[in-house]
Amino acid sequence: MAASAPAFPQGPVASRGGMTGRRRRNLIAGYAFLIPNLLGVLAFSLFPIATTIYLTFHEWNLSDTPVFNGLQNFVLMAGDSLFWKTLGNTFYYTFVAVPVAVFLAFWLALLLDRKMRGVLSFRVIYFLPHVTLTVAASIIWAWIFQAEFGLINWALSKINVDGPYWLTDSRWAMISIIIMSNWKGIGYAMLIFLAGLQGIPAELLDAATVDGANGWRRLRHVKVPLLTPTIFFILTTSFIGAFQAFDQFMIMTNGGPAFATTPLVLYIYRNGFAYFKMGYATSMAAILFLCILAITLFQWSVARRWVYGFDMDN
Amino acid sequence: MILPFLWMISSSLKTRSQVWVFPPDWIPDPVQWYNYVEALSGLPFHVYTFNTLRITIPVLLGTLLTASMCGYGFARMRFPGRDTLFMVFLSVLMLPAIVTMIPVFVMFTHLGWVNTLKPLIIPPILGGGPFNVFLFRQFFRTIPNELSDAARMDGCGDLYIYWRIILPLSRPVLATVAIFTFLANWNDFIGPLLYLQSDSKRTIALGLATFLGLYSTNWELLMAAATTVTIPALILFLFCQRYFVEGVVLTGLQGV
Numbered sequence: 328m329a330a331s332a333p334a335f336p337q338g339p340v341a342s343r344g345g346m347t348g349r350r351r352r353n354l355i356a357g358y359a360f361l362i363p364n365l366l367g368v369l370a371f372s373l374f375p376i377a378t379t380i381y382l383t384f385h386e387w388n389l390s391d392t393p394v395f396n397g398l399q400n401f402v403l404m405a406g407d408s409l410f411w412k413t414l415g416n417t418f419y420y421t422f423v424a425v426p427v428a429v430f431l432a433f434w435l436a437l438l439l440d441r442k443m444r445g446v447l448s449f450r451v452i453y454f455l456p457h458v459t460l461t462v463a464a465s466i467i468w469a470w471i472f473q474a475e476f477g478l479i480n481w482a483l484s485k486i487n488v489d490g491p492y493w494l495t496d497s498r499w500a501m502i503s504i505i506i507m508s509n510w511k512g513i514g515y516a517m518l519i520f521l522a523g524l525q526g527i528p529a530e531l532l533d534a535a536t537v538d539g540a541n542g543w544r545r546l547r548h549v550k551v552p553l554l555t556p557t558i559f560f561i562l563t564t565s566f567i568g569a570f571q572a573f574d575q576f577m578i579m580t581n582g583g584p585a586f587a588t589t590p591l592v593l594y595i596y597r598n599g600f601a602y603f604k605m606g607y608a609t610s611m612a613a614i615l616f617l618c619i620l621a622i623t624l625f626q627w628s629v630a631r632r633w634v635y636g637f638d639m640d641n
Numbered sequence: 642m643i644l645p646f647l648w649m650i651s652s653s654l655k656t657r658s659q660v661w662v663f664p665p666d667w668i669p670d671p672v673q674w675y676n677y678v679e680a681l682s683g684l685p686f687h688v689y690t691f692n693t694l695r696i697t698i699p700v701l702l703g704t705l706l707t708a709s710m711c712g713y714g715f716a717r718m719r720f721p722g723r724d725t726l727f728m729v730f731l732s733v734l735m736l737p738a739i740v741t742m743i744p745v746f747v748m749f750t751h752l753g754w755v756n757t758l759k760p761l762i763i764p765p766i767l768g769g770g771p772f773n774v775f776l777f778r779q780f781f782r783t784i785p786n787e788l789s790d791a792a793r794m795d796g797c798g799d800l801y802i803y804w805r806i807i808l809p810l811s812r813p814v815l816a817t818v819a820i821f822t823f824l825a826n827w828n829d830f831i832g833p834l835l836y837l838q839s840d841s842k843r844t845i846a847l848g849l850a851t852f853l854g855l856y857s858t859n860w861e862l863l864m865a866a867a868t869t870v871t872i873p874a875l876i877l878f879l880f881c882q883r884y885f886v887e888g889v890v891l892t893g894l895q896g897v
Binding site for chain 2: 350353354356357358360361363364365366367368370371372374375376378379382389450451452453454455456457458459460461462463464466467468470471473475476478481484510514515518519522567570571573574577578592595596599600605608609612613615616619620623
């Protein structure tokens with residue numbers, strides 16, 4: 328992030344440093360401004376990380392004393408077919424939902440990026456799902472996907488297609504949830520793309536037109552390259568978000584049928600708060616974190632090759 | 642995009658037998674307003690709204706204050722360790738809530754804060770949200786130094802500069818952070834699910850999920866409940882959609 332943020336001049340105090348009294352005053356004043364957040368990071372980020380590391384080597388049911396069990400949690404995990412299944416579900420969901428959402432959002436933004444009346448109201452319409460509660464949206468879509476009387480299968484019946492039992496069919500349940508999630512999430516990405524598109528200087532596009540570039544070439548060689556930082560931002564944040572998706576799985580299918588839509592987060596939640604296997608749940612959370620970290624770092628490391636103006640040191 | 646909302650409203654006004662009709666009718670006949678009465682008796686919307694606001698409003702005000710202070714410290718002050726601390730903040734940004742969920746829950750269990758609103762209010766205020774801090778910092782850095790220099794010459798301290806000069810110039814980013822904080826807390830489901838057990842403390846999201854558990858196939862009632870919680874928010878959004886749109890745009894541009 329902040330890849331293209333310009334370098335700013337140092338604060339005014341810089342030139343006046345040196346005096347120890349002033350230095351100390353700066354130090355105290357500086358930390359005074361940071362204190363609430365420092366406490367927050369300490370209590371709700373660093374302390375939990377330490378606890379996580381401790382708990383991964385222990386077995387604990389939340390009430391008794393934690394029992395040290397070495398690497399047993401990870402041995403258990405390696406042989407736990409549900410862990411692998413739910414981890415796989417998380418990857419399936421993430422790697423289908425995110426690329427589809429980014430592609431559709433980009434395409435929609437291109438469609439809406441023109442001077443015409445009603446564009447604003449289109450933006451508003453696409454953003455409506457984003458301000459709807461995920462729980463409410465999940466309930467609405469559960470009814471839309473209802474097999475016998477739902478909206479989707481009624482629409483499909485109009486074109487003589489016998490719709491599947493969406494949420495209760497293990498082949499379609501995940502796809503249903505992906506559809507709902509993208510309906511909800513696409514407006515946000517589209518708005519950001521639209522802002523990016525409207526920030527492209529008209530001279531650049533005009534120059535390309537003068538050079539004989541048609542619509543496709545202007546898109547391919549001007550718009551897309553200039554928007555790569557925006558695409559990168561949306562991709563990285565969407566991946567992190569998708570790995571942690573929870574609400575819609577809990578509400579729409581409760582993880583079923585037969586664990587077909589249980590993401591790792593839901594499995595962790597059940598292990599922790601239904602079976603009280605705190606050590607095991609924490610260990611799985613640590614693995615999930617490593618997955619997110621690995622994917623984020625990978626995206627950063629390849630960004631230089633495709634993101635316009637990308638610079639690792641912000 | 643809005644078809645699901647129309648379908649929701651249409652279903653919410655049908656009688657139970659009308660819901661189970663294929664092919665479905667879009668216009669309910671007769672219009673069954675009574676669904677709302679029945680839904681609201683199972684879903685005390687005013688209680689849930691009150692609880693949600695009791696969480697959202699302190700979080701909103703507290704976050705605006707702490708995150709902007711922190712952003713000010715990082716953007717416009719110089720002190721030893723500043724850049725190292727900022728790197729720590731940026732790494733925390735990548736730490737998913739799911740990882741800290743269990744340790745934080747354990748901590749609040751020990752403090753006896755389970756089944757109170759505190760676990761949902763205190764962490765976001767104190768944490769300020771690393772992304773919010775980041776947004777404030779980026780924005781503050783674009784404000785020219787001349788203004789604060791002049792104030793400093795006059796002997797004003799950082800607190801004055803922050804409160805009287807920088808903050809009044811930062812309306813766009815304040816609005817953005819306010820909107821995202823509001824949306825995140827209003828939409829939060831797993832937090833209330835973990836911490837709020839008694840019915841009288843439930844938030845809208847949690848209350849609606851509980852309602853689903855009770856009326857799992859009474860779609861006309863579920864849709865009435867969904868409509869009740871959705872429509873006020875949509876109207877609120879339509880009134881201030883300009884700020885929403887600008888806020889989203891600002892985040893996107895600051896973020897890249």
